[in-house]
Amino acid sequence: MNLKEALNLREQEIITVIGAGGKTSLINKLASSINSKKILISTTTKIYVPPKELYDNMYILDSAKYKKCEKERVVIVGSYINLDNKIIGLDFYDLDKIKGDFDILLIEGDGSKRKKLKGWNINEPVVYPKTTKVIGVLDITSYDMCINDKNIHRLKEFEKLTNTKNKVTIENMVDIV
Numbered sequence: 001m002n003l004k005e006a007l008n009l010r011e012q013e014i015i016t017v018i019g020a021g022g023k024t025s026l027i028n029k030l031a032s033s034i035n036s037k038k039i040l041i042s043t044t045t046k047i048y049v050p051p052k053e054l055y056d057n058m059y060i061l062d063s064a065k066y067k068k069c070e071k072e073r074v075v076i077v078g079s080y081i082n083l084d085n086k087i088i089g090l091d092f093y094d095l096d097k098i099k100g101d102f103d104i105l106l107i108e109g110d111g112s113k114r115k116k117l118k119g120w121n122i123n124e125p126v127v128y129p130k131t132t133k134v135i136g137v138l139d140i141t142s143y144d145m146c147i148n149d150k151n152i153h154r155l156k157e158f159e160k161l162t163n164t165k166n167k168v169t170i171e172n173m174v175d176i177v
Contacts, residue, residue, distance in 0.1 A: 044128060
């Protein structure tokens with residue numbers, strides 16, 4: 001069974017991916033596994049600009065007007081690119097305007113600064129209200145990892161949520177889920 005079948009993806013799916021330790025990789029894998037569909041990749045927060053081989057075109061709304069193009073299969077759309085080379089996401093209004101141009105929307109709904117685990121901020125995740133599926137990502141290799149700033153984004157929030165300061169346990173991972 002491939003990823004598309006495992007997730008039971010259908011036309012007009014709007015998928016928001018949240019969590020830590022693999023969101024972007026999952027989105028890119030999904031985009032490459034869905035054949036002959038028009039796919040939007042975006043974020044409601046921030047994502048790094050991906051390598052060019054992962055998409056057909058990128059539209060940054062502050063510098064170029066988005067236009068529907070039938071020949072493009074995977075399209076990235078964002079509001080602007082900041083000084084850290086991150087695409088700043090679309091607001092819900094902009095997503096509403098362009099969602100009909102795509103068969104599937106893949107949206108990253110929070111950030112984790114490329115760390116395996118995170119503590120949730122009160123404003124996260126940012127899930128587009130028209131989302132049809134939310135996929136939570138949790139890196140299983142974080143089991144037994146030291147709990148520190150190097151490994152965990154928003155360490156204080158993680159410690160509050162899991163009530164621990166040593167190593168990551170299965171119970172901590174359940175608490176995160």
